Amino acid sequence: MTVSSPLRVVPVRLNRPALHPRPVRYRALVRLSLRRHRGTLAAMALASALLTAWVLRTAHDVVRVRAERAATSCAELPYLERCDATVRDVSDALQAVQHAQFALVAVPTLVAALLGAPLLAQEYERRTHRLLWTQSVPRQRWLAGQLLVLGGASVALGIVAAVLGGRLRAVTSPTLTHDSSAFSALPYNSFGPVLATATVLAFAIGVLAGELIRRTVPAMVCALAGYTAVLTLLTWLRRFLQPTLTRFPPHGYDLAPDDWLLRDGVVTPDGRRLSYAQCGPAGCPDGSRVFDAYHSASQLWPMQWTQAALTVPLIALALLTVHRSVRRRLP
Amino acid sequence: MKYQLRRSSGTPAYQQIIEQTEQALRLGILKPGDKLPTAREVVESAVVNGNTVLRAYQELQRRGLVESRTGLGTFVVGTLGSADRVDGSGLRQELEQWMTRAREHGLEREDVMALVVSVGDACFAERAPEGRAR
Amino acid sequence: MTAHAPTAVQAEGVGLRAGRGGRRRDLLADCAFRVPRGAVCGIVGPNGAGKSLLLSAAAGLVRPHSGRLTVLGQPAGADALLADVAYVDQHRPLYPRMRAAELLAMGRDLNPRWDHDRAAELLELGRIPLDSRAGSLSGGQRSLLALALARGKRPRLLLLDEPLSDLDPLVRRAALGLLLGDVAEGQGTVLLSSHVLGDLEEAIDHLLLIDGGRIRLAGELSELLAAHRLLDRLGLLECQAGLAPWRVHPVDPVDEEPRHLTLVRVEQETRTEAAEAELPRLEELVVSYLRSPSVAGWLAPGMRPGRYGDADQNGTGTVAA
Numbered sequence: 001m002t003v004s005s006p007l008r009v010v011p012v013r014l015n016r017p018a019l020h021p022r023p024v025r026y027r028a029l030v031r032l033s034l035r036r037h038r039g040t041l042a043a044m045a046l047a048s049a050l051l052t053a054w055v056l057r058t059a060h061d062v063v064r065v066r067a068e069r070a071a072t073s074c075a076e077l078p079y080l081e082r083c084d085a086t087v088r089d090v091s092d093a094l095q096a097v098q099h100a101q102f103a104l105v106a107v108p109t110l111v112a113a114l115l116g117a118p119l120l121a122q123e124y125e126r127r128t129h130r131l132l133w134t135q136s137v138p139r140q141r142w143l144a145g146q147l148l149v150l151g152g153a154s155v156a157l158g159i160v161a162a163v164l165g166g167r168l169r170a171v172t173s174p175t176l177t178h179d180s181s182a183f184s185a186l187p188y189n190s191f192g193p194v195l196a197t198a199t200v201l202a203f204a205i206g207v208l209a210g211e212l213i214r215r216t217v218p219a220m221v222c223a224l225a226g227y228t229a230v231l232t233l234l235t236w237l238r239r240f241l242q243p244t245l246t247r248f249p250p251h252g253y254d255l256a257p258d259d260w261l262l263r264d265g266v267v268t269p270d271g272r273r274l275s276y277a278q279c280g281p282a283g284c285p286d287g288s289r290v291f292d293a294y295h296s297a298s299q300l301w302p303m304q305w306t307q308a309a310l311t312v313p314l315i316a317l318a319l320l321t322v323h324r325s326v327r328r329r330l331p
Numbered sequence: 332m333k334y335q336l337r338r339s340s341g342t343p344a345y346q347q348i349i350e351q352t353e354q355a356l357r358l359g360i361l362k363p364g365d366k367l368p369t370a371r372e373v374v375e376s377a378v379v380n381g382n383t384v385l386r387a388y389q390e391l392q393r394r395g396l397v398e399s400r401t402g403l404g405t406f407v408v409g410t411l412g413s414a415d416r417v418d419g420s421g422l423r424q425e426l427e428q429w430m431t432r433a434r435e436h437g438l439e440r441e442d443v444m445a446l447v448v449s450v451g452d453a454c455f456a457e458r459a460p461e462g463r464a465r
Numbered sequence: 466m467t468a469h470a471p472t473a474v475q476a477e478g479v480g481l482r483a484g485r486g487g488r489r490r491d492l493l494a495d496c497a498f499r500v501p502r503g504a505v506c507g508i509v510g511p512n513g514a515g516k517s518l519l520l521s522a523a524a525g526l527v528r529p530h531s532g533r534l535t536v537l538g539q540p541a542g543a544d545a546l547l548a549d550v551a552y553v554d555q556h557r558p559l560y561p562r563m564r565a566a567e568l569l570a571m572g573r574d575l576n577p578r579w580d581h582d583r584a585a586e587l588l589e590l591g592r593i594p595l596d597s598r599a600g601s602l603s604g605g606q607r608s609l610l611a612l613a614l615a616r617g618k619r620p621r622l623l624l625l626d627e628p629l630s631d632l633d634p635l636v637r638r639a640a641l642g643l644l645l646g647d648v649a650e651g652q653g654t655v656l657l658s659s660h661v662l663g664d665l666e667e668a669i670d671h672l673l674l675i676d677g678g679r680i681r682l683a684g685e686l687s688e689l690l691a692a693h694r695l696l697d698r699l700g701l702l703e704c705q706a707g708l709a710p711w712r713v714h715p716v717d718p719v720d721e722e723p724r725h726l727t728l729v730r731v732e733q734e735t736r737t738e739a740a741e742a743e744l745p746r747l748e749e750l751v752v753s754y755l756r757s758p759s760v761a762g763w764l765a766p767g768m769r770p771g772r773y774g775d776a777d778q779n780g781t782g783t784v785a786a
Contacts, residue, residue, distance in 0.1 A: 381646075
């Protein structure tokens, strides 16, 4: 009969050497992230090399065209027939600059969709988080390792893009045409601290979308939508980041090409400000003075830095939310 | 010494280990001083629970056939039947000749085994099984 | 009775839910059991019964919505348990583009007690080249790679969800042999779920049968088997007529067309009297209980939680004799 008291396992042979637990270091987590994302990182490196080559070439063309224009003294009036070719070159170069600036503005959106969103969503989709979260590393430390590598990559990419954008701005400044003032949305978002922080913000929004949505493609879409919304908001907000200057030009509009005209109109003798349209068919009241409310070109960099400083807490907020969510996540 | 356990035999695995050890002792495959395979070795080759092996070894120890030495393993200390006497007596050779004859007479293996068991039962009916005396 | 080993896993009134958000549903309610250290415990039950959920919860990937789930003396999911508990998911998640060697390197990097040889042994079983990418492996090889990652960690508790399902019979035996060998050497506790009862019969020493959101059977396998008998028609009639000296609770339905053999549970006090009757095998026991969902479950005394307490809170992993 097999009815009997239970037996317990007794170690028969313990020939293994004593264990020497090694603490798990961040270096190991970083190595894991590098191994896991090496494809992405390589593609990123290649893409930024191509982007660099393209932007530098475009900038070089602008410098050359400007030099030609100066040499042929086509910049000044009166306009001469022989300047047709030069003018065409200039407008082609500016067109190329705009394309390059579009590419730079698109860098954060690519970071959001291709780097940030898949970071966690892909783990959830493939269930690999269940493999990782049962290794000997608390999941929030694992997350930190991942963020360190890919977040670091997006910081690097943001800085590269910002410097490239700065180069484009430098060669087109002082501006060649009035509608390409450095304050208008396209050049403004394509260089400097604004682009660098926007890239990191896009990454953080992507990671957050991945953490909340858990499926890669929907997370990419949401990351794009979210980043676009935040960028639109910041782009609208930037005009309030520096004090508005007002001048009362005696002979109408006389701002410098790189200044940003916010509002113009007249100041009535009783101190009200009216736009030209508000003056009505009867004309503006007698004794009105013309005013221009504007940001001067010298406010460009302070405005960039203020906006960048506003972006940093947003990045922190997004990443903190991700951190808390991962720690409490029930798969 | 390697155990081969049969799932469908109806005999519990630990019983099979005991029987196979005893058989090895009878046949002289295991001699006093020999080391039994470790629990790990048996578990790995026979795919049985470790407790099964330990239970069998404990029973063999209780029967005075083996002894467990801490950290070293389990060693044979007793003998069963009389392997030495079998060697010197020529019994094995006689059995081999007998088996060959049985085969020549057209008997199947099962027929021969049935015969051996039935004659064995008749001849050893009055004697208690060895090893259970204590 | 022998002294009871300290507890590896203990559930007290544990309830578990599956799914997310609005599609949550209760899968297990009010589970109570304990698995001692050094056990090889099989978790069996029909598909969707909650075997995977229970293992996930023990691994700290799912939190019970009620009750207390304790692993190696700590609440399941505690950070301090991460190095001591290994888990193999039933879907074997692996990074498809990583090579086997890189996954092993990951195991080494992320686990303080990593043992490369133990992991490599399982890779050899599946003839997995170290430079092959996880995505290119067959289902069985992926299983072995996932098992290798878990075994190389040298855990004190190994949680395996259907570890053998897609291995061929030869490799299955060899892999199971290695895992059982680890336990036999005092290397910890194994909880494994499986559909294939044939594999488990000789391998496990404890059993958890989950069905219908409850624990139906829990206990040391020999104890569970010893508490049940297979009665033929005559034996059953004797019992029903009160002629037999033991008291039984039928598990198989008795009012339907009579079976050749009926599984019954024998009351503890009268069990010695029942020594003559035939013991069931694992498969017969499990199938009978699954066939009769209305029959109350039974927890062997040693598996009832809390009864023996857990003196060994920060246990050393050595198992008492």
